[in-house]
Amino acid sequence: MCCTLIFRYGGEEFIIIFRGKTADECIPIVADLRNTLFNSPLFLNGQQLNVNVSFGVSTLKESDKNFSDLFNRVDSYLYKSKNAGRNKMTVENETLNFDDFKNSI
Incomplete structure (x- = not known):
């Protein structure tokens, strides 16, 4: 059984937990989330705000001995995505460009 939980960690950072899913099974879910945000621009005071997202x-x-072990690993993947130019996803230490696999999802 899969259960999804989402938490705001701080600022512009969120944690999404997909119970019962492997990292590879989360790729199409994360890509769909990114594409929805990317293709649905936000407007504030008449100005379009472009959304770029990075994922770990x-x-x-x-x-993993505790939550911190998992969190620190995911956080390092997040920053690896950001440092690679943002708008990327790092899955188990491999950084992916959303455009590289969008047709396979």
């Missing part, structure tokens, strides 16, 4: 994705591992 990982699966809970047997070696």
Whole structure:
């Protein structure tokens, strides 16, 4: 059974937990979320705000002793995505450009 939980971590950072999904199974979900945000521009005071997003994705591992182990790994993946030019997703330490796999989803 899959259950999705979303939390605002701070500022512009959010945590999404997909229970019962592997990191690879989350790729199309994350890509769909990104595409929805990217293709639905926001407007504030008549000005369009372009949305760019960066993601870090990982699966809970047997070696994780606590939530911090998972969180620190995902956070490092997030910053790897940001440092690669933003609007990217790093899954288990591999950075993907959304345009590279959008046709396979």
